[in-house]
Amino acid sequence: MNVPTVEIFGQRVLHPSVEELIDLVTALKQEGFNMVIDLTAVDYVSFPTRTDLPESVNPERFEVVILMINHQTRERLRLRVQVEEKNPVVPSLFDLYPGTEAMEREVFDMFGINFSDHPDLTRILMPEDWVGHPLRKDFSVGQIPVQFKASKVKR
Amino acid sequence: MARVPLIGDLAKVNGEGLEGLEHNFITARIENLVKWSRARSCWPATFGLACCAIEMMATGAAHYDLARYGMEVFRASPRQADLMIVAGRVSQKMAPILRQIYDQMMEPKWVISMGVCASSGGMFNNYAIVQGVDQVVPVDVYAPGCPPGPETLMHAILTLHEKIQSGELTRRREENSGGAAIQLSEPPFEISQPVELESR
Amino acid sequence: MTSEVVATNSQSLSGTSNDGRVRLREGSAVLRISESDATSKAGNEITETSDPSEETRMILNMGPSHPSTHGVLRLILELEGETVERSKPVIGYLHTGMEKTAETLSYAQGSTNVTRMDYASPLFTELAFSLAVEKLLDIEVPPRATWIRMLMCELNRISSHLLFQATNGMDLGAVSMMIYGWREREEVLRFFEKVTGLRMNHNYIRPGGVAVDLHDGWQADLRNLLEIIPPRLDEYDDLLTGQPLFQKRLQGVGSLNTSEALALSATGPILRSTGYDWDLRKDEPYLAYDQVDFDVIVGTHGDSFDRFAIRLNEVRESLRIVEQILDLIPSGDYRIQDKKITPPPRARIDESMEALIHHFKIFTEGFHVPPGEVYTAVESPRGELGCYLVSDGTSNPYRMHIRGPSFVNLQTLPHLMRGGLIADAVAVISSIDPIMGEVDR
Numbered sequence: 001m002n003v004p005t006v007e008i009f010g011q012r013v014l015h016p017s018v019e020e021l022i023d024l025v026t027a028l029k030q031e032g033f034n035m036v037i038d039l040t041a042v043d044y045v046s047f048p049t050r051t052d053l054p055e056s057v058n059p060e061r062f063e064v065v066i067l068m069i070n071h072q073t074r075e076r077l078r079l080r081v082q083v084e085e086k087n088p089v090v091p092s093l094f095d096l097y098p099g100t101e102a103m104e105r106e107v108f109d110m111f112g113i114n115f116s117d118h119p120d121l122t123r124i125l126m127p128e129d130w131v132g133h134p135l136r137k138d139f140s141v142g143q144i145p146v147q148f149k150a151s152k153v154k155r
Numbered sequence: 156m157a158r159v160p161l162i163g164d165l166a167k168v169n170g171e172g173l174e175g176l177e178h179n180f181i182t183a184r185i186e187n188l189v190k191w192s193r194a195r196s197c198w199p200a201t202f203g204l205a206c207c208a209i210e211m212m213a214t215g216a217a218h219y220d221l222a223r224y225g226m227e228v229f230r231a232s233p234r235q236a237d238l239m240i241v242a243g244r245v246s247q248k249m250a251p252i253l254r255q256i257y258d259q260m261m262e263p264k265w266v267i268s269m270g271v272c273a274s275s276g277g278m279f280n281n282y283a284i285v286q287g288v289d290q291v292v293p294v295d296v297y298a299p300g301c302p303p304g305p306e307t308l309m310h311a312i313l314t315l316h317e318k319i320q321s322g323e324l325t326r327r328r329e330e331n332s333g334g335a336a337i338q339l340s341e342p343p344f345e346i347s348q349p350v351e352l353e354s355r
Numbered sequence: 356m357t358s359e360v361v362a363t364n365s366q367s368l369s370g371t372s373n374d375g376r377v378r379l380r381e382g383s384a385v386l387r388i389s390e391s392d393a394t395s396k397a398g399n400e401i402t403e404t405s406d407p408s409e410e411t412r413m414i415l416n417m418g419p420s421h422p423s424t425h426g427v428l429r430l431i432l433e434l435e436g437e438t439v440e441r442s443k444p445v446i447g448y449l450h451t452g453m454e455k456t457a458e459t460l461s462y463a464q465g466s467t468n469v470t471r472m473d474y475a476s477p478l479f480t481e482l483a484f485s486l487a488v489e490k491l492l493d494i495e496v497p498p499r500a501t502w503i504r505m506l507m508c509e510l511n512r513i514s515s516h517l518l519f520q521a522t523n524g525m526d527l528g529a530v531s532m533m534i535y536g537w538r539e540r541e542e543v544l545r546f547f548e549k550v551t552g553l554r555m556n557h558n559y560i561r562p563g564g565v566a567v568d569l570h571d572g573w574q575a576d577l578r579n580l581l582e583i584i585p586p587r588l589d590e591y592d593d594l595l596t597g598q599p600l601f602q603k604r605l606q607g608v609g610s611l612n613t614s615e616a617l618a619l620s621a622t623g624p625i626l627r628s629t630g631y632d633w634d635l636r637k638d639e640p641y642l643a644y645d646q647v648d649f650d651v652i653v654g655t656h657g658d659s660f661d662r663f664a665i666r667l668n669e670v671r672e673s674l675r676i677v678e679q680i681l682d683l684i685p686s687g688d689y690r691i692q693d694k695k696i697t698p699p700p701r702a703r704i705d706e707s708m709e710a711l712i713h714h715f716k717i718f719t720e721g722f723h724v725p726p727g728e729v730y731t732a733v734e735s736p737r738g739e740l741g742c743y744l745v746s747d748g749t750s751n752p753y754r755m756h757i758r759g760p761s762f763v764n765l766q767t768l769p770h771l772m773r774g775g776l777i778a779d780a781v782a783v784i785s786s787i788d789p790i791m792g793e794v795d796r
Contacts, residue, residue, distance in 0.1 A: 009490060009729055035617050037732075038758040040743060047747040052727065065743065067730055067758075071633060078730065099620030101385075102766050110454075120385075125447040125795055126283075127248045134282060134455055141455050142282025202420060204427055205449055205792050206474035206556055209518070213544075216537030231421055246795070249419070249427060249448045256420055278467065283452035302555055 004054035013078040015057045021081055022091050028068060029096060033077060036093065037067040039103035041083075041111045046137045053080075061085035062113055066093070083113055092118040110135035186322075193237070193263065194319040196225040197312075200236030200260065202253070204243025207270040210302040211242045219305035224312060233259040238315070239292070240308075244272035245285045257292045265319070267311050268294045271301050385769045386414075386433050386441035411435060417780075419448045425522060425784060426791030428765075437776050442769045446762075449795040457755040461721025462488050465752065467558045469742075472757055473793040474556060476515040478507050479735040480757060480793070481560040483742040486641065486731040488562035491724050491746055494696065498643075499687040500564035505642045506680045507550070507559065508733075509673045513584070514543040515736040516666045516673075519788045520591060523663060526785040527604050532594060539587055546576055563697045564690025577681055581674060588670060596664065605660035609771035609783035612657055619770070620763045623738025624669075625787060628654035628661035635734035647679045659786035666736070666788075696722050721750035737761050737788060759793030 003024060004015045016024045041064045044050060053059055060082040068077045083090055092115035093100045104115045105124040112133040115121055123130060132139050203211050215221045215229065230236040233256050245253055257266070268288050271277035274297040276286035285291060295318065298311035418429035427448035433441040457468050469484045470477040482504060489496060517540045524532025544554045549570050551557040559566050595601045611621070613629040626633055634651040636644040652668045654661030690697050698717045699710040716722075726748040732741035738760030745754040764787055771783045 008727070011730075035620055037620065037739065038730075038741060038743065038756070038763075040756045040758075042745055042754045047726075047745075047753055050726070050747075067741070067743070071638075074638060076730075097620065098618050099763060099766055102762060106762075123447075125450040127447070130247075134452060139455075140282075141452070141459055143280045143459075144276075144286055206471060208426070209474060209555060212533075213537055213541070216541075217534045218538060218541045244449065244451055246448060246450045248450065252419060252448070278471075279451050279453075279456060281452045281456055283450050283455075304554060 004056050006052065006054055008052065008078070011076050011078060013080060015054060015080050015082070018081060018083065018090055021079075022093075022096075024079070025066075025068075025093060025096055028077070031070070032072050033068040033070045033075075035069050035071065036097040036100055036103075037069050037076075039064065039066050039093070039100050039107065041065065041107045041113055041135075043111060043135065043137050045085075057082060062088055062111060064090055064107065064113065088113040089116055090114070091116050094118055109133070112136065190320050190322055194316040197238045197265070197316070197319070198228055198230050198236050199226055199238045199240050200233050200256065201229045201231055202239050202241050202256065204241070204245065204249065205272070207242035207273070207302045210305060211240060211269065211308065214305040214308050219309065221309075221312075224309075224316070226312070233257075234261060236260055237263065238265050238267065240267045240269050241273045241288045241292070241294075242269040244270075244277060244279060245288050245291070246283050247285065250285050250291050253288065254291050265295045265315055266292050267296045267298060267308075267315060269298045269308060269311070270303055271299055274299060277301060386431055386443040412440060417777075419445075425789050426794075428784065428789065428791060428794075430768075430780070430784075432772075432777070432780065434777070439772045439775055439777065439780055442772050442780070444765055444768050446765065446791070446794050449791045451792075451796065453796045454755055454757070457752055459751060461750050462562055462724060462752065463717060463721055465755070466561050467556075469755075469757060470556045470558055471792060472759065472796055473735065473737070473740070473761070473790050475518050475790050476511045476736050477556050478504075478511045478560055479733055479740050480742075481558070482508060482642075483731055483733045483740050483757070484744075484755070485560050485562045486733070487729050487742040487744040488724060490729045490731060491727050491744065492562070492696070492722075493725075494563070494691055494693060496564050496691055497688040498685045500689050500691070501642050502680060502684040503565050503569060503689060504560055505644065505647075506677060506684070507547075507565075508642075509676045509680070510543055510546065510580075512673045512736050513670050513677075514540050514547075516670045517543070519666050519736075519785075520595075520663075523785045523788075524595065526781050527601065529595065529601070532591070535587070535590065535594070539584055542580055542583055546573075546580060549573070549576065561690075563693070564688070566690075568689040574681060577677065581678055581681075584674060585671070588667065591667065596667070602660060604778075604782060605663060605786070606658055607656070608659045608775060608779045609786060610656055610658040611767060611771060615770060616657070616767065619767050621738070621767050623734070623736070623760055623764065624662045624665045625738070625764055625767060627652065628665055629657035630655055635732060635739060639732070641731075641733060646683065647676050649673075649676050659782055662786045662788075669736075723748060723750050724752075732758070735760060737790065737793075738764055740793075757793065757796060759796060761787075761789040761791070762794045762796075765789055765794055 003020060006013050014024065041062055043062055044059065045061050050059065062083040062085065064081045064083055066079040068079070069075070081090060090113060092104055094104070094117065101119065102124060104118055105121060107113050108115060108121050109123045109125050110133055122128065126134065213219065215227055221227050239257060239260065241253065268274045272279060272284065273288045276284050278301070280286065288294060296311045296315045298307055300307050413434050415432045415434055416429065417432055419427040429445040429448065431443045431445060432439050453468055453472060457465055460468055465484055466481040469480045472480050517536045521533045521536025524536065547557060548554050550573065551559040551566065611625065611629055613631045616626045616629050616631065622633070630653055632651055632653050635641070637651050649672045652665045652672065654665055694713050698714050703710040704714055724746045726746050728743070728745040730741055730743045732739050739758065740760055741758035743756040743758065744752055747753040768784065768787060772780045775783065
């Protein structure tokens with residue numbers, strides 16, 4: 001499949017859109033990428049000047065990052081899917097790789113990105129009735145202020 | 156105290172425990188015996204949460220032996236335990252459970268807050284960690300360290316033993332519920348329902 | 356390992372979804388029920404179901420505070436008598452917000468944060484983080500630092516596997532194993548304390564190298580360790596491996612085949628116990644693992660006994676590596692001499708103004724890392740431990756995500772426990788060897 005690709009530190013990084021994701025992952029699985037190592041997300045709202053995307057890809061607020069590996073050729077691959085802020089929905093990879101169940105639940109809990117067709121999309125790390133998505137940049141770290149006024153470290 | 160206490164006044168024992176006895180030389184000896192035995196066979200409840208739990212297990216193992224203080228049996232059931240060593244960071248999800256286990260323990264009970272995360276939130280000053288377990292349960296001894304080595308934990312335990320043996324702790328608990336930020340309406344309260352903590 | 360096998364397996368694992376709050380899927384080993392439902396239904400028989408085989412089942416809540424768990428893991432079990440049919444592990448009781456905290460700390464402080472995730476083998480998480488930062492910085496660490504890191508990591512693997520042996524034994528009732536396991540661990544921790552200053556959560560492997568060089572006389576200490584530990588491993592064989600009772604408790608319990616393990620993204624001893632030979636130290640060598648000689652231990656049946664034996668023998672292989680490092684380690688700097696990254700030695704601060712300024716800059720603001728993203732992985736005692744780091748050019752990471760192996764391995768738990776007894780559930784949890792710090796982060 002033809003999706004925009006860049007090379008970062010010798011690894012291929014593919015940029016499918018949300019609609020192309022399932023087809024691409026199915027094709028990769030046929031090709032021999034037999035394990036999804038990790039599925040996580042990044043909130044780029046405080047970093048608008050990023051330069052590592054190919055030109056044809058439109059940067060959105062959220063980016064879901066999927067890491068895959070091919071054990072035969074020892075090749076690692078990264079997929080970056082841009083997810084928009086207003087309606088963050090991504091198709092779930094659970095039917096292809098059941099090991100993504102907990103990873104997608106964590107992304108939902110921490111970022112609020114919904115995964116369609118996920119069997120059990122509930123909070124996994126925070127209590128079930130928690131309001132807010134902690135790893136978003138507009139969720140404050142929740143620090144109790146300390147008395148040391150001269151601290152210049154960015155919080 | 157309005158009336159003159161008589162020797163061996165049993166009614167007050169029901170209300171105030173051993174503190175209510177006006178001591179003659181027999182009851183003072185018995186009280187000392189009771190305090191001595193409470194200190195010497197204080198059974199901890201397992202509440203190891205994170206890294207401090209590993210050091211707590213190391214303290215219980217052969218090299219730094221807790222069995223010489225009578226404490227090597229870590230009881231799984233809180234009904235059989237006297238001491239809760241909160242070892243590790245307490246997250247928001249875990250705090251109600253901590254309180255529930257504490258409530259299920261029988262009086263007299265004591266709490267050692269082991270490590271800086273349990274004592275004050277430690278290096279994690281954020282949304283996810285309760286900043287000090289004394290916001291949830293009353294703490295008697297704080298053991299600092301990240302994690303506190305077995306020697307520090309043993310020093311904390313021995314401090315607690317001294318306090319138990321001097322009788323200091325039993326008196327304080329009855330006066331003000333140990334200083335925890337929880338208002339008790341009237342003891343004993345329903346142990347089957349956990350105490351409602353303030354919502355966020 | 357073909358894609359067809361994985362596809363049929365994933366069919367049976369996913370199934371179709373029904374409506375309704377309680378989603379009890381047919382044929383799946385995972386109990387999909389919300390936590391509040393589990394609390395209200397626990398202990399009572401399931402009444403509102405149309406499937407007649409479910410009428411005698413009961414939902415039981417195990418944890419988060421009970422003796423036979425490795426940290427705070429809560430299990431919701433659906434029992435048919437004493438047999439576990441379906442289950443659901445509930446995590447989050449140790450969630451510390453470390454990934455959010457990492458965005459507020461500088462890169463030099465980052466290793467203090469990540470070290471507390473996997474607290475049984477903290478040096479591996481520090482290593483993954485440091486390798487990621489060094490890749491972004493595009494610097495090369497001196498060879499002696501690389502070999503020191505390898506030595507400390509292999510010793511940490513030994514101490515983590517000894518912890519596993521101890522807790523595994525205790526969970527199965529062999530309480531004396533607990534005492535023996537901690538005894539050996541103390542020897543290794545004593546070496547760590549001499550080198551790093553701490554018994555646990557060392558903050559030793561930092562971006563740029565290691566914090567301090569090995570102490571004088573470290574070879575003698577290490578040779579002492581190499582003499583003490585192997586005969587005691589033979590003691591464990593006497594105590595556990597050959598015992599019929601121990602074998603009956605672990606053999607055939609919690610077995611998994613390769614396609615299931617790959618589909619569930621399990622790595623480490625769980626994947627190797629199924630017979631699949633994948634170890635990052637051999638297959639994607641990092642540090643100096645291609646210059647030392649060791650074997651990768653692989654099981655056959657995929658059951659808990661294989662995982663126990665794999666970990667016991669990995670201790671022996673790690674001792675082999677340590678012995679080779681003793682001979683092969685080069686001399687030189689223990690951290691990179693780049694002034695912008697490595698703080699100067701404390702004595703220099705009194706002499707040179709420049710050294711003082713560099714020290715100040717590094718410890719208050721921190722060094723800046725060029726923007727970019729990277730993923731590095733190491734082989735921790737539990738599986739593949741990875742660090743995904745996104746930097747925006749400032750002195751704090753923009754996003755740091757640690758791929759904790761226990762978090763992913765825990766997904767295999769319902770499949771391993773299916774059809775076993777409750778006591779087997781305890782054995783299975785302990786054979787996966789989860790560390791809840793890196794599960795919840």
